[in-house]
Amino acid sequence: AQKITQTQPGMFVQEKEAVTLDCTYDTSDPSYGLFWYKQPSSGEMIFLIYQGSYDQQNATEGRYSLNFQKARKSANLVISASQLGDSAMYFCAMRGYNTDKLIFGTGTRLQVFP
Amino acid sequence: GAVVSQHPSWVICKSGTSVKIECRSLDFQATTMFWYRQFPKQSLMLMATSNEGSKATYEQGVEKDKFLINHASLTLSTLTVTSAHPEDSSFYICSVLLAGVSYNEQFFGPGTRLTVL
Numbered sequence: 349a350q351k352i353t354q355t356q357p358g359m360f361v362q363e364k365e366a367v368t369l370d371c372t373y374d375t376s377d378p379s380y381g382l383f384w385y386k387q388p389s390s391g392e393m394i395f396l397i398y399q400g401s402y403d404q405q406n407a408t409e410g411r412y413s414l415n416f417q418k419a420r421k422s423a424n425l426v427i428s429a430s431q432l433g434d435s436a437m438y439f440c441a442m443r444g445y446n447t448d449k450l451i452f453g454t455g456t457r458l459q460v461f462p
Numbered sequence: 463g464a465v466v467s468q469h470p471s472w473v474i475c476k477s478g479t480s481v482k483i484e485c486r487s488l489d490f491q492a493t494t495m496f497w498y499r500q501f502p503k504q505s506l507m508l509m510a511t512s513n514e515g516s517k518a519t520y521e522q523g524v525e526k527d528k529f530l531i532n533h534a535s536l537t538l539s540t541l542t543v544t545s546a547h548p549e550d551s552s553f554y555i556c557s558v559l560l561a562g563v564s565y566n567e568q569f570f571g572p573g574t575r576l577t578v579l
Contacts, residue, residue: 381565390572391553391555391572391573391575392571392572392573393555393557395568395569398567400564439505439506448494448566448568449496449511450496450508450568452505452506454505
């Protein structure tokens with residue numbers, strides 16, 4: 349069975365600092381994909397970044413980067429230069445081999461303070 | 463990307479009534495849509511996969527007779543919560559699947575907040 353674990357229910361970071369949100373996963377699939385989404389208080393799910401299990405390099409998208417450590421089954425999200433608008437829930441998600449279904453972690457609430 | 467709308471954005475209904483939620487893909491045709499449910503301060507749980515022109519595929523534990531899904535066109539999927547009860551109060555989110563070059567991506571609607579009194 350597949351599982352996504354986010355062990356940090358909440359994180360605080362000061363504006364302009366970097367923050368790492370943890371995500372570990374468990375799967376026996378030969379290939380899989382990992383996603384990070386941001387959910388502001390409005391409720392919409394905003395796609396941030398994707399990492400394929402066979403991608404050689406860690407994914408980056410602007411201020412977002414994914415620290416992918418396949419052997420440790422971790423896919424941590426790094427947000428650099430935090431902004432007040434980054435305050436939101438962040439969800440790590442995984443899709444398995446030959447499926448487009450997503451399994452979500454429990455989320456981490458990030459609060460950025462001035 | 464894809465633009466996805468949901469209607470209504472929120473609804474309050476009495477226990478025992480049925481509520482229909484629409485999910486529309488505004489700028490491309492979607493053969494596959496997904497329906498999720500999110501209880502307060504919890505994660506998204508996949509309820510079902512909606513396939514255009516065929517029956518939806520429900521996840522284990524989701525009652526297909528209670529949560530009716532109809533994907534009658536390539537731009538519209540509907541979720542009907544039949545005989546709603548207070549425990550059905552939740553945030554319902556749909557997504558559409560867009561095939562990409564290296565991976566398929568889901569684009570989410572803004573969600574519908576259902577409150578059953």
